[in-house]
Amino acid sequence: MTAEITKPEATKEQPKPQATQAKPQEEKQTNCLACNKPIKKLKRYYRNGKFYCNKKCWRKATLKTKEEKV
Numbered sequence: 001m002t003a004e005i006t007k008p009e010a011t012k013e014q015p016k017p018q019a020t021q022a023k024p025q026e027e028k029q030t031n032c033l034a035c036n037k038p039i040k041k042l043k044r045y046y047r048n049g050k051f052y053c054n055k056k057c058w059r060k061a062t063l064k065t066k067e068e069k070v
Contacts, residue, residue: 034061
């Protein structure tokens with residue numbers, strides 16, 4: 001007597017769940033926010049979640065935002 005092993009049909013082909021809502025991809029910042037120069041990997045200044053080309057541009061951008069708020 002030989003026993004046959006039967007697998008249920010559901011385990012052979014299971015439908016993959018489809019992602020209906022894709023996460024929005026964050027764009028990489030390539031230019032300085034103050035002077036709009038391209039930022040190089042070796043020379044960049046990171047402050048408060050944003051990249052600038054140097055500390056001078058960071059100060060310039062923060063002063064500009066303070067003036068707009070007032």
